[in-house]
Amino acid sequence: MPNDLPTISCSPTNRSSVALTRASLFKFVGLLAGVFLLACGSLVYLAQKLDGAEEVKSAFYTRKAVQSLENSLRSTVKDYAFWGDAYKHLHTEVDTDWAYVRQNIGTTLYTDFGFRGLFVVNDLNRTVYSVVDGEKVSVEAEQWLEQSIDAILDKAREGAESETPTTTFVNIGGIPALIAAAAITPGTDPTVKTDDRSASVLIFVDPLDSAKLAAMGRDFGVEGLHLATADDIHSQSVYPLGETGAAGSLHWSPHRPGLQLLALGLPLVGIAALLVCLMTWVILRRTTAAAQALDASYLSLQCSQADLATSEARFRDVVEASSDWVWEMDGGWHFTYLSERFEEVTGLSREAWIGAAMDDLLRTELGTVSQWLSIPNRRPDISVQCRYLDTNGQERITRLSARAMAGGGFRGTATDVTEEVKARRRIEFLSQHDALTGLPNRTRLQEFLDGKLKAVPTVEQPLVMLSLDLDRFKPVNDLLGHAAGDLVLNQVSSRLAECVRHGDLVARIGGDEFVLILTDVGSQEEVETLCRRLIESVEEPIEVSEQEVFVSASIGIAMAPNDACEASELLRYADIALYEAKAGGRNTWRFYAGDMNARIIERRRLESDLRFAIRNGELRLHFQPRYRISDGEMVGAEALVRWQHPERGLIAPDTFILIAEESGLILSLSDWVIDTACRCAAGWPEHLFVSVNLSPSEFKRGNLVERVQKALHDSAIDPTRVELEITENVMLEDATGALELMRTLKRLGVRIAMDDFGTGYSSLSYLRTFPFDGLKIDRSFLSKLVETDDQSIIQAIVGLGRALSLTVTAEGIETAEHLKLLKAVSCDEGQGFFLSRPLEADDFNVLVKARKSTGSPSRV
Template sequence: MKNLPKSLKPENHRSTVALTRSSLFNFVALLIGVFLLASCMLLFLARDLDKTEEEESAFYTAKAVHASERGVASTLKDYAFWGDAYKHLHLQVDPEWAYVRQNIGATLYADFGFQGLFVIDESGRTVYAVVDGELKNISIEDWLGQPSGALVAQARKVASEETPVTSFMNVNGVPAIVAAAAITPGTDPTVEPDDRSASVLIFVDVLTDDKLAKLGRDYGVQDLRVAAPTERHQASYFALGDNGEGGALRWTPPTPGHRLLALGLPLTGFAALLVCLMAWVILRRTTAAASALDESYLSLQRSQAALATSEARFRDVVEASSDWVWEIDQDWCFTYLSERFEAVTAFSRQDWIGVSIDTLLNSQMGTVSQWLSIPNRKPDITISCRYIDTQGEERVTRLSARQLPEGGFRGTATDITEEVEARRRIEFLSQHDALTGLSNRVRLQEFLDGKFKALPTKEQPLVMLSLDLDRFKPVNDLLGHAAGDRVLNDISARLSECVRHGDLVARVGGDEFVLILTDAKDPEEVESLCRRLIESIEMPVVVDEQEVFVSASIGIAMAPTDAREAAELLRYADIALYEAKAGGRSTWRFYAGDMNARIIERRRLESDLRFAIKHGELRLHFQPRFRIADGKMVGAEALVRWQHPQRGLVSPEKFIPIAEETGLILPLGDWVMRTACNYAAQWPAHLFVSVNLSPAEFKRGNLIARVQQALDESRIAPSRVEFEITEGVMLEDAVGALEVMHKLKRLGVRIAMDDFGTGYSSLSYLRTFPFDGLKIDRSFLTRLGESEDDQTIVQAIVGLGKALSLTVTAEGIETAEHLALLKAVACEEGQGYFLSRPLEAEAFDVLLGETQSSEFNKKS
């Protein structure tokens, strides 16, 4: 033993083994620390992800509830501050006007889902109540199950401001939005207010499960529902009203952290188990080496080799992770960078060893060294840093660090560039239109809210332009939606180029835009911008080597001159836009008070028309149609007239568009069809009746069933009924129109094309669609005697009709010269004031009893 080298003597060997074992235990402890750190980081990240999702869900839940509350208040405002409501629900309670005429009745339940509508008079009594769309004799307290006096008093308190008040209440265990507003005349100058306390109109919107589920889908909140009493004061909880007196909502937030833990923790545990197994193997080998003194030198070598292998394995574990590991000394310079540093950053490790960490990384909180120098800094806190990679692009990394006992720091860096970009993209899409990149309604509302908080003045007004494209629908119909999208993108870019920095351009609908101007000093400057906008939009857009032309109409409203709230400003700009379109399009209009009066007048006309259809104020006139060759009457066209008790005879040009826009065209068309067939069934068998079909009526409703019902009720032969349709029916949906027309033909009725020659491609329609006849538009006859072109066109149409075996009818015959020219070109049928004006039913019956042939020949 004495002859052994000093390093291999047993006592020295035993001390070396002890040191090796100690180092091994320290190494295992370090690995355990690394795995614990990784596990803690996973737990922290999972908790942070779940918490973030929880906060976002709570944010969108609050936003959804507030949006619903504002929607109920906005709808209530339109009805409460209305002169007619003041006359019929405050000065006197008129259920006929409110419920029967559906001014404030069942339609609010069908269209908006308001389960309760109540009117409270000055004494606190419920004088009008509609529950679930039905007129009821019930007080609001009995239906709500709680007093409503405080809400009513608050609504009367703000009556002068014409502002609704809202509250959340618990109605039979279900939360509800209750909105109340004092009934005022609004801007109606025809109503004289009385001295009584204002009556109060109350809308109740019960938040049923179906409504909450739809609201959750609209705002991306999963499983939005009413919270049970046992679920209160838990996570994912939103109280309605003060202290939750109106109930509460619950939802199920996403849990990405749970999924992360389900994947990360097993992997970390497996790695830890593998390391423990490695440590156990090393420990056994070290123990075996210590027990064999005669092999001490070989054992030492094996121990050193095992240690080297262990270190290599440790490096492999570190490099297998997605993070890169770093160490710095007390001077903040890198002393170690793992191999993953090169894979992630594309930098060379050797180039950065000895370089300050502040040279590579920077953050919004200052330099990394300043962050590491914060006293009592928690070791589990991370910081986001940025650096420029070798391609010149900015990358984002999350840095974590722990201080080393001998000074300096060691930590990990995780590249989160894609995560940051994804969050930024989600935030952008939540406030911008996906097609054009312009602001959407959410961004528009936030922008307006911010500007109104700054209180715009007359010297520095806030100007809103409501812009709608003209002639855009034919682009989609004729060229396809892809072409329409390209046009919208081009127009959006032009709008953005016309405004200043700080203004806002938003797309709020298919071809609807809103522009907010923040620095327009006077109306002349606004008009100049409108002129530039229309000129820019009217420039051609090239789509697949084809030039497309559109234009625009603009409505203008200004705050605080016109409105002091965002919702009012939007509504007034839309009213002005409606006036611009009515004024001929491709122009602009500033909002004026009388525009609102016209809207009110239109609403009254709509209400009166609804009443007229139900109570027999409509009349049918018949304009005879004659065979030009021999003067015999062959039929008559049914024309609807409205005999209003106060307005007198209302022109169809005035009430037909209203019927088409509001959906009243269906009951109106049913009445015309049934009445015309019933009258015509009493005529001689050789006469037919012609009925006009509106394009809106052709598209909506079960037209075939309605026609069949009219034929069955009147028992008229289907061949004696003719329907006149315009080319607009085919333009909007050619395939669907062709299918409907074939079904009509199978019923046995005739079909004629009205206003022929004024459309885009009437010739192709005549060849494809099953028409029996066509009517020459009256515009060709007005200059028939003075325009050779019009004579040629009429002659060509007659020839075309004969070639296709179609009956050709000329409209608008007003002179003997018209009749002679039509007879000369062998036009088959005609109608017009020269032959006969439209007659009431009684006058038409008298005409049937007379001999028409001699009269016709005498005129000709």
């Protein structure tokens, strides 16, 4: 036997010492293995929770995207179905000329909204009007949809009285589509006569193709939203469309933060486990050799105790490496052990809490932790959320798991989930609040309104709704940027909230649109006092980037039950009153009145008639001659548009130009005016020019240069005989863009004049920088021409024009005194009723021929 190793006795005592050492190490290895398995399980559990949370979040936003699409389509079909004109022309009788030719309910619904199918089904469930892909066709709705629509028709008619549309998802040729249907009713139009037949139904069909689904996904932050295939249908990321997914299902690709966590964490745990196994093997060899070298009894005992202490130290190190803190308590609910991670996670002292009652530290939503642990037959794998205060007095949330110990008491782990809970609450908050201002959004507003209206407000204690819109807000965004606009919105939101009481509601429902609900207002005077306070508060200066910004507000007011008892009607009436407030000069308020709705209906009818008039030749062009003041020679004429309405007679432009600008018809109207004016002027003597007014909106859109160029080409008129009149608003809104556009127009050869000079913020720099050929003095100066100050102003304007080589034209010459004074200041040209009223094209041609044949001067 070699001499370098000590002789080891083979007595039972010595053999039991070696066995005890090895057994202790093997137990320690088993415990370490359990710890590593627990760590791996915790990683897998955390990964699953992260992926599950992301799955829930993406499913939530997918559901919101679908609900938003349904709400939008319901609102669109409601606007068209609950309309008196639609009732007259699609139910009382089917007028396809009104619907399709005049584009009231026709091609624009396909080009603007993408609705592939549009159907009107009469009281006998027969399709009487259909538009497919923007073209009028003759096809039954059931035939095109390839399925029965009886249920849809019944549900739409059920909502006729409450003006409630219905939506449903169907499958058309393998592609899901959203159908919106509403009974056609007169709405609030008092002029429409109803009949006893069942209501006709208006149906819109909006297919959810891949492009639309992708756009929905981008808008709501859902990645890869598409129609689910056979491979996707068993995935968790599936949202069914229609009942049990009969119309198809949506699938998306949620983020997988849990997989990233596993990819990083599991290799690290594996490396740690490998190192521990290696260390255990080394320790096992050393302790076995030491046990063989020690005495049979005493040394074996000492080695076992040392090994046990080492094992405990290693176990403690592994426990402290975990992200959770470990605890134990006795049968009296007092802590007997707290891991060192307790101090790192909570910031509290271990020594202070060991021996203290657990209920003094942690509490659940429903009571104490001891009560939860005492529940009979409690499942050991169920955890509970508890709250405690850290050293800074801040509330923290931890998830507690516990298992009973054999000798009595409990042990378990605690995981800090404060940030996770905050994130979930944030998602819930954003679903009902505006992300920018923190005010309630449309969803919360609707819930609040429904609850208050169910309480049945009375005339003595009405429910008051204020629809508030900011004035002069758009220039803030355009000139200072959206960051400044967001700051203004936040300041305004705070001011509005400060003006109302605790039980009231302030909601933001759009860009600069707010709705206030007042629940305890007893009189109209109180409402007006609040409106005055709101406007004064909004008008206070707001400091943005070391400069003061000023905005104001217009307010529309509707009350329940005086005006309406339905939330949708109350909102609509408040918007109508808001429109009246803006039309009344802004920075004021208006209460809803019944005639306001009539005016809105009248304006909608006038807009429809104007669209028809532009396409069907109801417009007329009059020409007002312009004369050279020095010798009375006619030099040209200004083209003025009129509307020959078949029922209302001749309508002046003041009535319909604003409607054309707001509805987008101004481009079509302007095209007709420019083209007609150039064609008429092409037949005049070559020394006469024609002057045409342009709207400021034409400088923002509409390819103005190409349109003018086409009119010049089609009429073959010399461009130098065409003058375009613009107002200074064009330069105020976008000076750089306007300058470039005017230079391009000048290259065509046309003349450009500044209209209404002196009424706004006309700047000398405009006249020097922009390529003007002339300027027109506004008629307001001539009405006061007998006053010395206005004579001096006109003389100064004429001198300014001569210095800049501009032709100066005076508008509104009404008397001989006006003409005399204009001659005295050497004004170049003039026009007005004293010289000639606007004439129809034929009468103007007669005047030109008469002057040419007689050579007689005018009264100038």
